[in-house]
Amino acid sequence: MPELLEAELYAEALLPSIGERIERIVIADPRTVRGCRESLEAVAGSTVAGVGRIGKVVVLHAGDVEVALRFGMTGRLSVDGVSPIERLEYEAARGSPDWDRMTMLIGGQSVTLVDQRCLGSVEASPDLSGLGPNADWVGVDELRGRLERTRRAIKAALLDQSVVAGLGNLLVDEILFEAAISPTRQSIDVASHALGRLHEAIDAVITTQRRRGGSHAGPLFPHRTAGALCPQCGGPITKTRVAGRTTWYCTSHQR
Numbered sequence: 001m002p003e004l005l006e007a008e009l010y011a012e013a014l015l016p017s018i019g020e021r022i023e024r025i026v027i028a029d030p031r032t033v034r035g036c037r038e039s040l041e042a043v044a045g046s047t048v049a050g051v052g053r054i055g056k057v058v059v060l061h062a063g064d065v066e067v068a069l070r071f072g073m074t075g076r077l078s079v080d081g082v083s084p085i086e087r088l089e090y091e092a093a094r095g096s097p098d099w100d101r102m103t104m105l106i107g108g109q110s111v112t113l114v115d116q117r118c119l120g121s122v123e124a125s126p127d128l129s130g131l132g133p134n135a136d137w138v139g140v141d142e143l144r145g146r147l148e149r150t151r152r153a154i155k156a157a158l159l160d161q162s163v164v165a166g167l168g169n170l171l172v173d174e175i176l177f178e179a180a181i182s183p184t185r186q187s188i189d190v191a192s193h194a195l196g197r198l199h200e201a202i203d204a205v206i207t208t209q210r211r212r213g214g215s216h217a218g219p220l221f222p223h224r225t226a227g228a229l230c231p232q233c234g235g236p237i238t239k240t241r242v243a244g245r246t247t248w249y250c251t252s253h254q255r
Helices: 004-017 037-041 140-147 154-159 169-179 187-193 195-212
Strands: 022-027 048-054 057-062 065-070 075-079 100-106 109-115 121-124 237-242 245-250
Touching (some): 004 048, 004 075, 004 195, 022 037, 140 187, 140 195, 154 187, 169 195, 169 245, 187 195
Antiparallel strands (some): 048 057, 065 121, 075 109, 100 109
C-alpha cells in the first residue's frame, strides 16, 4: 500500500502539470532521493512533457529526463496541499509537516511527496527496465510465460514487481481469494491448471477496486480478521505468512 490504483490516482493528479515549467525542487529529507541528487535538482527549469505510470511508480517526463516517484508503504502525493487520497491504511490519523519529504514547484503549484515512514523515493533517470508489465494490462499468454519461470508460491510471484508490476499485499490476497487459488500453490502449477481463473480475477478485482476508489478503500471481502468465516463456503479463514507478508486465505475453497 499504495498499490497500482493509488499510483494511478497520483498520476491523474499530475496531468494538469503537463506543459508547465518546473520552477524549483525542494528536498526536505535527503533520504527520499534515490540516485544522484544533483541530477534531480538539475530537472528544475524543464517543462513537464508527460505523466505516466508503470506499476506502482509514477513517471514525470521533464524535458529529456524521467523522474520516478515511488510511494513505499505510506507515501502520498499532494498538489497545493490537496491529495487524491486523504489517508492510507498504515498512516497515522494525524498528519505532520515533517512528512513533507520533497516538493516540486510546477507552474505555480506545489507538488509534494508526503510520507510518514519515509519509505518512498524520488529519482531522476531511473532504470525501470526490471519492472514487469502492468498487472491491469498483462495478457494471458504473457502472464503464463512469466509464471512458468518459477516454482515459488503464487503469492510471492505476484508480489514480485519484475513478474507483474503494481500488485501489493492486499490486491494479491483479494485476487487469489476471487480465483480460489491457495497463496502457497506453486506458480508453475497455476500457470498450467488455473491460469484462466487467475487472469480473470486480476481483471475483476482491479476493476472493482478502481470503482471503489482504490485499494486504500479497504478489502472487498470482510474476511481479513481473526475468527472470520469464508463468505463463499463458510470455512475458517487462516492467517499465515507468504513471502514475508501477512496472508489471509480460506483453506477450504482456495486450492
